Amino acid sequence: MTDAARGHGTATLYEASAEAARACDPALRAAWPGARVAGPAFTVQGVGGDNLALHRAVAEAPPGSVLVADLQGARHGHWGEILAVAAQQRGIRGLVVEGGVRDTAEQAELDFPVFARHITVVGTGKDHPGRFDVPVRVGDVVVRPGDLVVGDADGVVVVPAEAVPGTLDRADARVLAEQRALEAIRTGTTTLEYYGLPTGPGA
Numbered sequence: 001m002t003d004a005a006r007g008h009g010t011a012t013l014y015e016a017s018a019e020a021a022r023a024c025d026p027a028l029r030a031a032w033p034g035a036r037v038a039g040p041a042f043t044v045q046g047v048g049g050d051n052l053a054l055h056r057a058v059a060e061a062p063p064g065s066v067l068v069a070d071l072q073g074a075r076h077g078h079w080g081e082i083l084a085v086a087a088q089q090r091g092i093r094g095l096v097v098e099g100g101v102r103d104t105a106e107q108a109e110l111d112f113p114v115f116a117r118h119i120t121v122v123g124t125g126k127d128h129p130g131r132f133d134v135p136v137r138v139g140d141v142v143v144r145p146g147d148l149v150v151g152d153a154d155g156v157v158v159v160p161a162e163a164v165p166g167t168l169d170r171a172d173a174r175v176l177a178e179q180r181a182l183e184a185i186r187t188g189t190t191t192l193e194y195y196g197l198p199t200g201p202g203a
């Protein structure tokens with residue numbers, strides 16, 4: 001399956017979205033270096049400190065989706081190697097969680113992308129089933145089922161489903177424009193010249 005964001009990075013998508021995209025709190029970040037995810041959100045409303053909702057979500061979410069879970073920022077390791085392997089078996093692309101995760105070295109080895117507020121060893125209960133396919137809040141952003149969720153080294157961006165086609169087309173154009181800028185800069189043009197920026201105080 002092709003990359004749901006055409007390979008574009010979060011910064012490009014954010015800028016190209018014409019203010020439709022929302023940037024998650026920067027404290028919500030990749031749990032291991034190099035993690036990247038892009039796909040439609042499968043939303044999970046759970047209870048902090050309990051991960052039954054995540055175990056259920058892995059069994060319910062459609063292949064190609066990204067789990068987006070609100071666990072209220074709880075400092076528990078709600079997700080780890082076992083759930084990552086289970087998710088990969090079901091074709092789930094990754095996890096964005098308002099809460100904590102663990103087993104991050106193992107998940108890097110698996111190449112399973114995870115974005116979380118905390119990394120912590122503390123375990124969880126398995127009592128609350130949670131709810132799926134409802135709007136959830138992660139990183140101070142409301143995510144609706146089917147919104148495009150993209151995470152990379154710069155953070156997590158959410159593009160509302162209806163804004164995705166226009167955002168991706170403008171992102172393509174933006175990358176071409178930046179390639180032209182980089183060519184000029186590499187041959188000695190200053191960024192001030194290229195962008196026509198003022199050159200000094202009072203200019």
Ligand SMILES: O=C([O-])CC(=O)C(=O)O
Nearest residue numbers: 077078079080081082083
């Ligand atoms: O205990 C859990 O369910 C979370 C975890 O560490 C794993 O998935 O490996």
Ligand SMILES: [Mg+2]
Nearest residue numbers: 080081082103
């Ligand atoms: Mg574990």
